[in-house]
Amino acid sequence: MRIFSRIAAAVCALAGCSLAVQGQMPATAAPTKVVHPGWSRDAVIYEVNVRQFTPEGTFQAFDRELPRLKDLGVDILWFMPVHPISEKNRKGKLGSYYAVRDYKAINPEFGTLEDFKNTVRRAHDLGMKVIIDWVPNHSGCDNAWVTEHPSWYARNDKGEMFGPYDWTDVYKFDYSNPEMRRGMVDALKFWLTEAGIDGFRCDVAAEVPVDFWNETRPQLQAVQPGLFMLAEASDPRLQREGFDMGYNWPMKDLFSAIAATAGQYTFKAPGEKEPRKFPVRHATAIDSMLAVQALDYPADTYLMNMITNHDLNSWEGTEFERLGNLSQAFAVLSYTLPGMPLIYTGQETGMNRAFEFFDKDKAPDWEPRNEYFSFYQALNALKHNNPALDAGSPRDARMIRYQTKSPDLYVFERTDGDNRIFVAVNLGNKEEAVEFTGATPDLSAGFTDIFSLNRSWATLPETLSPGEYRVFTHASR
Helix, strand or coil, rough: CCHHHHHHHHHHHCCCCEEEECCCCCCCCCCCCCCCCHCHHHHHCCEEEEHHCCCCCCCCHCCCCCHHHHHCCCCEEEEEECCCCCCCCCCCCCCCCCCEEECCCCCCCCHHHHHHHHHHHHHHHHHCEEEEEEECCCEEECCCCHCCHHHHECCCCCCCCCCCCCCEEEEEEECCCCCHHCCCCCHHHHHHCCCCCEEEEEECCCCCHHHHHHHHHHHHHHCCCCEHHHEECCCCCCCHHHEEEEEHHHHHHHHHHHHHHCCCCCCCCCCCCCCCCCCCCCCCCHHHHHHHHHHHHEECEEEEEEEECHHHHHHHHHHHCCCHHHHHHHHHHHHHCCCCEEECHHHHHCCCCCCCCCCCCCCCCCCCCCHHHHHHHHHHHHHHHCCCCCCCCCCEEEEECCCCCCCCCEEEEEECCCEEEEEEEECCCCEEEEEEECCCCCCCCCECCCCCCCCCCCCCCCCCCCCCCCEEEEEEC
């Protein structure tokens, strides 16, 4: 029955029938056991790269930007790892944040533990939550645990500690060791009790056994009832009991494929003469992606949508190299498709360069605020003010896709009671007439255009140019 339903949903999307999805999931999907904090439903998450955020690269310098981030409208500050970085096998001059030397200390490059606690307090005073990046799969090669608890680490065929993949600056943990698990939970609790943070973003979370997360979440929630957990993974099993949100990597890859089909993907990996090749995909492929995710993921779970983050920026190209003149249209979709949107350091300035990963780099130019700041500020306000965009599966929520003659147009509406959002984007490489093959949207209820300076009544254009978008709202919140 499940296989038949899965195929039927995907075929429905591909065949062009009108989608009407209840929230993110079908009504028959088993719900997640995770109880999300209420503040997370309409939240926007912002990734903080402390090293590159300011010329100083410190928490105290970052604090100067907190009022600007509040004005931007972000709700969750996700700090990339704040721990000291191992020196043994270090990459570059400063090393990878993800080679942790001490799980209960602060990277002196950024300041002191008291500095970080002050940053958390200031963020909380402004109504923002704070989560920190956690590296549970491996530690740096000179972490104290390597000598104090060598049995906590996995071994290769030669009996040696090792790092996964090409990560030569870390050693992998052995989660079959109960003592090792207790040590990791103890370190996680330290930051909840000592610094008062609100949760964690967990690096390569799928490399750690699912049962560890299922056992650990209740222990952490007993310390922090409003706990929020983000998994760097696209694994539905993690979101049944352990995590509020996972990465929407598949949608990110689909965005890149659609952009490549439109001739906009230009990033060349080091040593490569040509950009990466993608299968041909058009905007309508988003339907089948949503259909599959609706069947795979527990009801009321969250996925994090993005057009960039630290990994993409450093290793896969900027959003402009991957998405070209469609980048803002895809940003609109990252806000208006089901899930929670992410903004990465510098994204709100239109920064079009990759940060150095292992060394200090030039900070973005935060002032003067430009059109990108206004663009994301408007989207953040939309996310906050219209319950139709709430993450998860609100009881009365649904998504309606309006089928068009062009496969490059993606036109849809999300509703929750009287709250409605209407979105139309052109993800192709030529101007397209907005012509519907089935149901036609009704915009007579008093929609306004969120990007119109005078908040004029919304009217649907006859055509959309490549990368052009329209976002209309009708909200009661």
